[in-house]
Amino acid sequence: MDPAIYFSIAFLTSLCIIWLCLQLFGLATHVWGPIERWLRRHIILPQVLDGQYLFNPTRIEVICYVLHWTCMVVFNTYKVSNEREAASRAAYATIAHLLPLVCSGQLSFVSYSFGISGSVGLSFHEAFGWMAAVQGAVHSIIELQDKGHWTVQTKAGLVALCSLLALSCLPFARSLAYEIFLVTHQLLVITFALALWLHVQPLNNIVRRLCFIALLLFIATSCYRYARQIYGNFVPIRKRMRLIEIEEVRKQDDSLILGLHLPRSWRIRPGQHLYLTVLVFRSGSILQRHPFTVTWWNASQEPRMYLMIRAQRGWTKSILDRPDLLKSRKVWLDGPYGMPVCLENYGTVILFASGDGIFAQLPCLKAVTEACKISRARTRRIKLIWLTNEFNEQLREWIQTILDDEDLHPDLLDLCIHEPNTQMSSKVESRGRRVKIVHDVPNVRRYLQSELNHPETEIAVTGESRHNHYSAIADEIVSAYPVLRQSVRNEVLKINKFQMRLFELDYQPNDKDQYDSGISA
Ligand SMILES: Cc1cc2nc3c(=O)[nH]c(=O)nc-3n(C[C@H](O)[C@H](O)[C@H](O)COP(=O)(O)OP(=O)(O)OC[C@H]3O[C@@H](n4cnc5c(N)ncnc54)[C@H](O)[C@@H]3O)c2cc1C
Structure with missing residues (x-):
């Protein structure tokens, strides 16, 4: 049999195995808790280096990288007798790695379909x-050595390689100029696909067939994705099928609050986000597609969801300057994406947020308190620790709604707001029974210890960083700047005595403050 067929089978089988492992891992969470906890504590959560580094993979990532590269080295060299064979193996490997990237279309959609978080999906991607x-480069280097003349096929191959190498370097531009990154990425992918097609045209082997299959899969997944979007975006409003529109726009400091009709067919759970496009031509809004968390919702007769949009440098800034542009405008939503976070099964839930991280934590808080009200939660204690230098009026109102809810047990919820930039004579001020304002940065260790000493403790921790969501016998959620996330991660890993689970949310606010030690309240 053609080695390419072996390889394709092996490759597809390994994809199925990864998927199966993910499913089994999900099952293990329920069936075989101790193993799952051990894996999390020793393999999945710990990073290789202590501290903040540009590249600091977790142990599981290192294991996956080593396995992946070893398998590929074996594939590239095993029973390879001449250069021709080596080049063709490298070509197969290139195609095989590109297949899942090409057929999937959109990353959030694939991650969601595979049941993994956006950050894990990005790592795979x-x-x-x-x-x-790398495989494409190996293939080209070998092939170019014995090329007498430059055919169209050779030139197309070189263009494909250049686009591929450019695509690999592009992620460095993502945080600097996202829109440029996205457009360049799409243009390069199209160039690459066309060049590759020309390059493989004269061949009549599995490579060409695989490219064709990838194209078909891309069309199929795109059709499914767009059909899902059309179904979600056309909703019955006043007995007619209409697009969702912005019903409320409020500007507060440098944030906008958008109130949208919440279609009943949409089920957005805490930890999930959606992509918003405002269908207005000015400021190029119609071409912009940005992810936002549903921070609040009302499940009344007229169900509404609310997005909090903090102005950054690009589109978000341009709409902040012209909020009138948005009122009553139609929007196009794509989602929900991201892994839902279910905290109701944990005895204690500790939420760590810093700055805008609260946008993603508030839905978790709302969902778990709502579940408590209807006795669908095992949660006995919830603690929200929020490091911030501003207290947005709208957020204050929403948090107050939860605090004022008389159906909640008085001891259920505790809120500690850390405002390190305001200097007061006393470091801790009480505002009512449940709220404390602390004029210092949070001391994560003390917070965790005090909750763990609590008799009813079973903790989950969630955080926003790529590597920083934990859960424990008490439940903890982190949605915070990198330093706070790192601190929560380290402290959770140090606590061996208890089962602890850390959740990593997809939304990570930008780093603004640094802190160390601090106090707890
Ligand atoms: C899962 C998730 C949930 C989010 N939830 C919220 C929220 O509830 N409220 C909120 O204010 N912000 C949220 N954000 C951040 C928000 O998406 C960005 O602030 C916004 O897209 C910036 O747009 P801009 O054109 O002004 O960006 P720029 O000023 O150009 O860039 C600012 C940062 O945003 C990133 N960014 C820009 N566009 C995108 C995009 N289309 N997709 C992903 N990242 C992008 C850039 O890489 C850069 O790091 C969330 C981000 C993610 C990934």
């Missing part, structure tokens, strides 16, 4: 992309 680029 990058690892496959890099391997494809």
